[in-house]
Amino acid sequence: MYYTIGEIAKKVNISPHTLRFYAKEGLLPFVERSESGIRMFKDEDFEGLMIIECLKKTGMPIKDIKTFIDWTMEGDSTIDKRLEMFKKRKEAVEKQIAELQETLRLLEYKCWYYEKAKEAGTCEVHSKIKVDDIPEDIRPVKENLKKVRKLY
Amino acid sequence: MYYTIGEIAKKVNISPHTLRFYAKEGLLPFVERSESGIRMFKDEDFEGLMIIECLKKTGMPIKDIKTFIDWTMEGDSTIDKRLEMFKKRKEAVEKQIAELQETLRLLEYKCWYYEKAKEAGTCEVHSKIKVDDIPEDIRPVKENLKKVRKLY
DNA sequence: TATTGACTTAGAGTTAACTCTCAGGATTAT
DNA sequence: ATAATCCTGAGAGTTAACTCTAAGTCAATA
Numbered sequence: 001m002y003y004t005i006g007e008i009a010k011k012v013n014i015s016p017h018t019l020r021f022y023a024k025e026g027l028l029p030f031v032e033r034s035e036s037g038i039r040m041f042k043d044e045d046f047e048g049l050m051i052i053e054c055l056k057k058t059g060m061p062i063k064d065i066k067t068f069i070d071w072t073m074e075g076d077s078t079i080d081k082r083l084e085m086f087k088k089r090k091e092a093v094e095k096q097i098a099e100l101q102e103t104l105r106l107l108e109y110k111c112w113y114y115e116k117a118k119e120a121g122t123c124e125v126h127s128k129i130k131v132d133d134i135p136e137d138i139r140p141v142k143e144n145l146k147k148v149r150k151l152y
Numbered sequence: 153m154y155y156t157i158g159e160i161a162k163k164v165n166i167s168p169h170t171l172r173f174y175a176k177e178g179l180l181p182f183v184e185r186s187e188s189g190i191r192m193f194k195d196e197d198f199e200g201l202m203i204i205e206c207l208k209k210t211g212m213p214i215k216d217i218k219t220f221i222d223w224t225m226e227g228d229s230t231i232d233k234r235l236e237m238f239k240k241r242k243e244a245v246e247k248q249i250a251e252l253q254e255t256l257r258l259l260e261y262k263c264w265y266y267e268k269a270k271e272a273g274t275c276e277v278h279s280k281i282k283v284d285d286i287p288e289d290i291r292p293v294k295e296n297l298k299k300v301r302k303l304y
Numbered sequence: 305t306a307t308t309g310a311c312t313t314a315g316a317g318t319t320a321a322c323t324c325t326c327a328g329g330a331t332t333a334t
Numbered sequence: 335a336t337a338a339t340c341c342t343g344a345g346a347g348t349t350a351a352c353t354c355t356a357a358g359t360c361a362a363t364a
Binding site: 047051058076082083086090093094096099100103106110114118121123145 | 202203206210231234235241245248253256274275276297
């Protein structure tokens, strides 16, 4: 079963234009062609596209993805390189998640801050709230906000 | 205690150039000026900068951050808007984290895949591995990779 | 037969958030 | 006094990943 570029475009929700752009960048060497040069995507190629999508989601630039694709085309001699690459991507994503979780904590603090301000009708209320009145889970965030000022 | 733009730049690790760019974009209306027009950052302004950084980390464009800053300058009448804004940012970040966690699972599968290939010296080994031999936690990822092919 | 959609090369346009350069002038630190 | 740092405005350059246009050809479908 083969798909044209237009068919696969719908399936992976990437425009034919963009898929050709990827092809030009060397991301799709595994896609077969008909005698007349038309790209013939097969079921397996979905997986290739999904790996590309996955790597893009990790923030990897196209050039680096190409390097990885080149390795896969090279065969078993590049297994080590590919493993190391995935390990690094994994670490990178773990870091991104950790950073977003920190960001989330600050947002949670701010939500609490404005909930309180809303109740009181004014942000002034925060000059009257004691440390003990701040929910335990978000207290450290406020502390941190203060700490940083003096850290430097 | 006041800081010049160069001093604060070092503290927040953003170049004076970029800080002036932010100022031009209307992100720093709260920064005082000396008689001669020199920006005088105070300790409180750190917090402002950190909130801006936080919002940037959520992927919020500068224009939208400016809108929020304008609200804070407007005063208590905009508390509701600000609360809603932070709630939405919180949801956005939660979604980003969830997506990255999905990405991470695919990376974990790929790490396992290449660990196995490395052991065997060839990727061919994966045509011989039975579903039961795939660790339980990453098995669904492989299933998913297959499912998607047929989903459409 | 007409339309739709595939292909190519080549290059222009877009967007966001910087990042820098220049020119000219004021202020501050050593 | 001299260098470093501050200010402004205007505008150019950068980067990545698209996104599109044009111009011309070829193939498959109704």
